[in-house]
Amino acid sequence: MFGVYVHVPFCAKRCDYCAFATWADRSHLIGQYLRAVATELQRAVDDGMPAATSVFFGGGTPSLAPPDELMAVLDAVPLAPGAEVTVECNPDTVTAELLATYVAHGVNRVSLGVQSMVPHVLAALGRTHDPANVERSVALVREAGLLTFNLDVIYGGAGETLADWEQTVTAVVALDPPHVSAYALTVEAGTPLAGDPGRHPDDDDQADKYERADELLTAAGLASYEISNWARPGHESRHNQLYWRQGDYRGFGCAAHSHRAGRRWWNVRTPERYVALVESGCSAEAGGETLDAATRRVEGLQLALRTREGIPAGALDTDGLDGLVVVEGDRLVLTRAGRLLANEISTRLA
Numbered sequence: 001m002f003g004v005y006v007h008v009p010f011c012a013k014r015c016d017y018c019a020f021a022t023w024a025d026r027s028h029l030i031g032q033y034l035r036a037v038a039t040e041l042q043r044a045v046d047d048g049m050p051a052a053t054s055v056f057f058g059g060g061t062p063s064l065a066p067p068d069e070l071m072a073v074l075d076a077v078p079l080a081p082g083a084e085v086t087v088e089c090n091p092d093t094v095t096a097e098l099l100a101t102y103v104a105h106g107v108n109r110v111s112l113g114v115q116s117m118v119p120h121v122l123a124a125l126g127r128t129h130d131p132a133n134v135e136r137s138v139a140l141v142r143e144a145g146l147l148t149f150n151l152d153v154i155y156g157g158a159g160e161t162l163a164d165w166e167q168t169v170t171a172v173v174a175l176d177p178p179h180v181s182a183y184a185l186t187v188e189a190g191t192p193l194a195g196d197p198g199r200h201p202d203d204d205d206q207a208d209k210y211e212r213a214d215e216l217l218t219a220a221g222l223a224s225y226e227i228s229n230w231a232r233p234g235h236e237s238r239h240n241q242l243y244w245r246q247g248d249y250r251g252f253g254c255a256a257h258s259h260r261a262g263r264r265w266w267n268v269r270t271p272e273r274y275v276a277l278v279e280s281g282c283s284a285e286a287g288g289e290t291l292d293a294a295t296r297r298v299e300g301l302q303l304a305l306r307t308r309e310g311i312p313a314g315a316l317d318t319d320g321l322d323g324l325v326v327v328e329g330d331r332l333v334l335t336r337a338g339r340l341l342a343n344e345i346s347t348r349l350a
């Protein structure tokens with residue numbers, strides 16, 4: 001397996017909880033930026049980069065870019081037969097024409113940033129779409145012939161009650177998605193949310209919401225296969241599974257990370273610096289590190305513990321973990337209660 005990640009660092013508006021490398025005032029750079037990404041990709045291909053089994057356009061908001069310009073980047077990626085190709089989209093940018101262009105170039109999966117299906121929660125999160133936009137986008141995704149797609153939701157926004165969250169998950173389930181990612185809202189350093197403690201989520205409230213989401217999604221036939229991810233059988237994200245299995249991948253664009261056989265490296269953070277480096281024939285790499293074997297092993301176990309595949313049964317001292325882990329054959333897997341304490345349990349692997 002080999003993955004390609006393409007970072008698209010542009011948004012119409014910055015959500016005040018988001019710490020991703022993205023900018024809301026640089027759309028004039030989109031064309032020049034995507035041409036630089038295609039150049040960086042072509043250099044990697046010339047250096048013998050393998051064919052990709054998965055490609056992920058993430059952001060930022062990739063669907064903000066003119067679709068033919070975004071697809072010129074995809075055209076530069078050598079694809080393995082049956083490769084999974086995903087584009088992250090914001091619901092208010094999705095049109096039939098945009099999706100038709102994606103599909104014509106080989107995109108077979110989209111990930112929609114839904115976040116909530118309750119208007120006052122969307123407003124508190126600073127989102128620019130409404131629930132009707134989400135329903136319209138999902139209908140367009142189906143009409144475009146995309147057989148698989150993901151809906152992202154967030155729990156723990158300011159003013160969100162448990163009933164609001166149940167309404168979101170129920171409305172999401174009613175859209176019959178093959179895949180759902182549900183994330184606990186996290187307070188990221190340096191964001192406006194970080195400076196506003198009155199809006200910080202409560203751990204116990206988020207734990208209740210996690211359990212409720214898992215019940216509702218599981219009952220709807222979406223199985224948990226990683227702490228924050230649920231899918232119908234066969235619709236698991238191969239690109240994410242590659243990350244969780246410590247596979248090799250190349251990231252293109254500013255702030256993109258790459259990994260090969262225990263060496264990790266990353267590109268410069270801003271689109272301006274990225275474009276300037278690539279256009280002058282230089283590498284966009286800003287730094288890197290090589291993991292020693294012990295660190296790599298522990299990281300691998302920590303990632304696997306978060307997944308349905310679990311870890312080898314002997315890799316964890318289970319003393320005092322009753323009800324939190326279960327042994328299935330020669331594997332040890334977290335229970336629902338255990339998934340809520342995954343970080344604490346993970347520290348035992350070090």
Ligand SMILES: C[S@@+](CC[C@H](N)C(=O)[O-])C[C@H]1O[C@@H](n2cnc3c(N)ncnc32)[C@H](O)[C@@H]1O
Pocket residue numbers: 017018019020058059060061088089090091112113114115152153154183184185186187188
């Ligand atoms: C980088 S965003 C890209 C998707 C798209 N731009 C959007 O927001 O709809 C990917 C996902 O990260 C999640 N995310 C971003 N910031 C987060 C935070 N502080 N806590 C939890 N989830 C977050 C959101 O669910 C979002 O859909």
Ligand code: SF4
Pocket residue numbers: 010011013014015018019020022059060061090113
């Ligand atoms: S959450 Fe998505 S839309 Fe909002 S700023 Fe981050 S990347 Fe952009």
